[in-house]
Amino acid sequence: MVSASVEGGPAGRAPGFVIPSGSFPGPLDLESTLASGQVFTWDQAPDGCWEGVVEGRAIRVGQRADGLLVESKLSEASVRRYFRLDDDLEAIYRSFPPDPPLKAAVRRYRGLRLLRQDPWECALSFVLATFCNVPRIRRMARALSLEYGETVEGRPYLPSPERLASATEARLRELGLGYRAPNVLDLARRVAEGHLALGALRGRPYDEVVATLMEVRGIGRKVADCIALFSLEHMEAVPVDVWVERILKLRAPDLRSYPELAGFARSWLGPFAGYAQQYLYHQARMGAAEPCRGA
DNA sequence: AACCAGGTCTCGA
């Protein structure tokens, strides 16, 4: 067999490097990070490595005892930024309240990091995500990638706003998006036409970010919080989905509305409430999927 | 085969 791997070709092997564990504060657990329901475009290869696209480049990452193995044309700085290796995870853990279930979730998923996602990918993903389960979100994202997306170094990836804006609602429904089809179109058109500058929302105040995002059809408070937390640096944002709502109502049974629940979560969980939320969410969802598993 | 899913929108009180 001839291994004719050409640098840059689809089968080409990207340069590899290791980001040593000691070179960033706190642990990193790839499995928890990439399978915790914050991102839907990564796949796990048979060898256990994860494959995705970051900043328009393909990337393969693997968990190693000595750190994070990376195969990509991306710079190390880009990878560090994406995986939020600048976050001092132990300090974030210390900021959490002494809540036994939260402590259990942290113990179990230690090393779960929020990602610094591209705002467009994040917004598109969570408009797709409304009221459906994670496997289906991944399926819809894959369908959009294959139908309208571009291939990034051999890997299918989500379409640009411009490309998606040219889609028809009927075709999007055929791809299985259901009633999300017009919402996805509205989002794509606003971004493509420059009426919604997602990148410019970085650094803007939380209330302004949420209000701006909610102008899009299909983006309510919860989806806006997801975008704010996962791609716009608002670690205080607490997306309240059905799982998190159950958890919050155990502590505050009298709270009903979304603003009340999210506000309670922020005061209870502290400045990194969004981080804590992700541990609670992941714990709840995995617990439901695998009911019998001793701690 | 029901029941549920990282909700949002509309509408009537």
Add this chain to the structure above:
DNA sequence: TCGAGACCTGGT
């Protein structure tokens, strides 16, 4: 302002 229903579809 608040609660109730409708809503596409596929996983489990």
